Amino acid sequence: MQLRDIGEDALIERLVALVPHDPSPWAGPGDDCAVIDDGHGALRLLKTDALVENVHFTPDAEPHRVGWKAVARVISDFAAMGGKPEHFLITLALPPTLPVAWVEEFYRGIGTCLRKFGGYLAGGETSSVPIGSAAVISIAATGKVERDEWVLRSTARAGDAILVTGKLGGSLAGKHLDFTPRAEQAQWLVKHFKPTAMMDLSDGLAKDLPRLAKASGLGFMLEKSAIPITPGCSLQQALGDGEDFELLITTRPESLAELMESWARHFPELGLTQIGTMTSAGEGGELSGGWDHFKTLGN
């Protein structure tokens, strides 16, 4: 059996059984980030992410936009748990023929994003890949989240409203390289209308909503006609393109009207749209599609 036959989620389930885990119930694989409880102050977040040439960016993409994307993806994951970034480690596996100027512009993009959203470079590693191999950029970062602002993807409740920020679909037209992580909105949410569950949309609603539902032990009823779609895109693209980096939120129905009204005043330029309702497990609809690394590329 090859990786393309199994898919990303099933692979991860098999692998995590093979290695020791932290006995702390808050740590471990499965959510947007790992959560570590040191026993004092805020909780610590750990996250790793990778960008691969010809998968996440093309060789002709402007390198400062690739650098922005590399760290913005991680900032988006921290935001989706209610947290903020702290220290970044940058690992580069690059062909020796790459221009030094490319790497410098890439780092400038990282710097621009870190200055805007917070976070420091703490270290890194550079390695070569054989000439002809794809460049691989791996970002590891630590973050923190206040104990009372921490949001998981596994804590939605039946009857919760399902919301998304912004518009979905069409990321490949350029947005995937210069999206704005919804860090400000996520911080506002956890302080004023703490969601019951939250994650960021990285692999497309069709993949990520079922993940949130499965993690919460629930089903979902999706109102496809309500999905906010990027102009020029189809519903299929909104469901499956991936790399939207919008927030997927569930919230108690009784606070929905006040949330929507307050959101519109605070973020008049960014939509917040109800697209469905969480149901008990086994009820609701189904969704398939979205981005699967090994299956999408391997077939």
Added chain:
Amino acid sequence: MQLRDIGEDALIERLVALVPHDPSPWAGPGDDCAVIDDGHGALRLLKTDALVENVHFTPDAEPHRVGWKAVARVISDFAAMGGKPEHFLITLALPPTLPVAWVEEFYRGIGTCLRKFGGYLAGGETSSVPIGSAAVISIAATGKVERDEWVLRSTARAGDAILVTGKLGGSLAGKHLDFTPRAEQAQWLVKHFKPTAMMDLSDGLAKDLPRLAKASGLGFMLEKSAIPITPGCSLQQALGDGEDFELLITTRPESLAELMESWARHFPELGLTQIGTMTSAGEGGELSGGWDHFKTLGN
């Protein structure tokens, strides 16, 4: 200018100037790991590392040995600062045609090493690389070090004895895949004979000793005839092969005799050898060679 024209150390110097750093004087790029002071308890260590197919391992290497190596390298870095591993994040960028069994065996190797030396899997990320591209494995980890056991590479003093553990050279014959990180020895050293400076030998003595000297603002006098060489290897291999993962230690000359005597009782099967003396900057000898990622592969 391409990466192969500039080399790894010069590249890193140019890049770190482009991004924000932690204002804390203990954090930041340059040593084996980044050191973070949370203000309470032990110091936190952060480290990232990468293994590239056809650079750090061949496609026919047994995957559980590759997994062992992937985390043992990081454990060796923590050990060299006097620290211990805590949480690991594993990032895999793999071709979709790779057998699932390969990845499972690789994770078993990680598990074996973590059970032996401590540390937990906290999370990870899998991505695909285009078919034909080299697989890239990136490991990020957090560790900790007690405040009074922390050792840098930049704090050697002129007149210090230079020591290495074990024997150098010949890693490619197999040792690079199943070396033992000198974690036990490093812990013993920082508790009983705290070195003035320490690092692990990853790119070969010819590259790493000048790095330690430069970081400390010193020179060095190397006694080449004293270097402990792996049987069957040449002096050139001992200096330049890299991936020895032995400890490079500096220590005050007045405690040397007692250290050597006590070491021999505690670690009778592992050599500890004086190979030279730290000098003031500008004095001493020179060394060149060793492994440079971009130059060695790119020419």
